[in-house]
Amino acid sequence: MSTVYLVTGSNRGIGLGLVAHILEKHDDAFVYAGVRNPGQASDLRALQIRYSSRMAIVECVSADVEGNAGLAGEIEKRHGRVDTVVANAAICNSSDTVSEISAADIEEHFHVNVTGTVVLFQAMYGLLRKSASPRFVPISTSAACLDGNAIKFPTGSVAYGATKAALNWATRKIHFENEWLVVFPLSPGPVDTDMRRTMLASVASGTSQKRRKATENPPTAEIVSVALVKLIDESTRDKDGGQFVHIDGTQLSW
Ligand SMILES: NC(=O)c1ccc[n+]([C@@H]2O[C@H](COP(=O)([O-])OP(=O)(O)OC[C@H]3O[C@@H](n4cnc5c(N)ncnc54)[C@H](OP(=O)(O)O)[C@@H]3O)[C@@H](O)[C@H]2O)c1
Structure with a gap:
């Protein structure tokens, strides 16, 4: 029986890498590639030519309650269940400090990064319940750590x-509320994507220059996706459930 995946935010970056690697690694996988605008997903269209019978490019806008429910209906009709949901879509549009940030910017990040993941979980709940091996994995970040560098340096957004710390809280709560599910926030470490490049370009202090040097050559999304897919596929409730899992398989402190 095929494994049915849904990966959100898969138009580019880590999401695109995950979709490509799942299809390459698993001959039996079917992947729903969630994007904001299917008509403009050119890199995914190239993948679809190669894997036409094993993937669908679907609209999945964060926190769109009706849209996410409609997508669940589409998956229900075609497969009747979903096995692995990777809640990857997120934004990081601001490097402002607490004294600078606007209420609108905080609310926008909460809407996409937290509400978006909760709405996705609610929409996929019934389909995950129908899986023999259900997994719900939000992509988080070590920038959410309460004892990490991002909170200590002025450059941390x-x-x-x-909002990623709030996402971690909601994800751990999902773990305690649903004992049938494997669910945990997964930190990919620094990855060379648009998000990271934009963030680095927007910070200009000496501290950030030092941090930039320290992680000058982060791995590509293609490389990171290999490790992420392995971690996700091999995750169990006993080993990973409710933990904050890093890409190297270790557990991060919250
Ligand atoms: N890159 C890193 O160093 C790094 C480090 C730690 C954690 N992460 C996490 O890894 C995940 C992927 O990040 P990335 O680096 O690949 O970022 P990215 O290159 O900026 O890609 C983000 C993806 O999310 C989608 N997205 C944004 N807002 C959305 C919305 N409202 N509805 C639906 N989709 C939306 C984007 O869609 P469009 O293409 O349509 O804009 C894009 O496909 C995120 O959760 C991020 O927090 C990244």
């Missing part, structure tokens, strides 16, 4: 870090 409060809108991003605080």
Whole structure:
């Protein structure tokens, strides 16, 4: 029986890498590639030519309650269940400190990064319950750690870090509420994507220059996706459930 995956935010970056690697690694996988605008997903269209019978490019906008429910209906009709949901879509549009950030920027980040993941979980709940091996894995970040560098240095974005910390809380709560499910926030480490490049370009202090040097050559999304897919596929409730899992398989402190 095929494994049915849904990966959100898969138009580019880590999401695109995950979709490509799942299809390459698993001959039996079917992947729903969730994007904001299917008509403009050119890299996914190239993948679809190669894997036409094993993937669908579907609209999945964060926190769109009706849209997410409609997508669940589409998956229900075609497969009757979903096995693995990777809640990857997120934004990091601001490097502002707490004294600078606007209420609108915080709310926008909360809407996409937290509400978006909760709405996705609610929409996929019934389909996950029908899986023999259900997994729900939000992509988080070590920037959410309460004892990490992002919170200590002025360059850490409060809108991003605080909403990812809230995402971690909601994800751990899902773990305790649903004993049938494997669910945990997964930190990919630094990855060379648009999100990271934009964030680095927007910070200009000496501290950030030092941090930039320290992680000058982060791995590509293609490389990171290999490790992420392995971690996700091999995850169990006993080993990973409700933990904050890093890409190297270790557990991060919250
Ligand atoms: N890159 C890193 O160093 C790093 C480190 C730690 C954690 N992460 C996490 O890894 C995940 C992927 O990040 P990335 O680096 O690949 O970022 P990215 O290159 O900026 O890609 C983000 C993806 O999310 C989608 N997205 C944004 N807002 C959305 C919305 N409202 N509804 C639906 N989709 C939306 C984007 O869609 P469009 O293409 O349509 O804009 C894009 O496909 C995120 O959860 C991020 O927090 C990244």
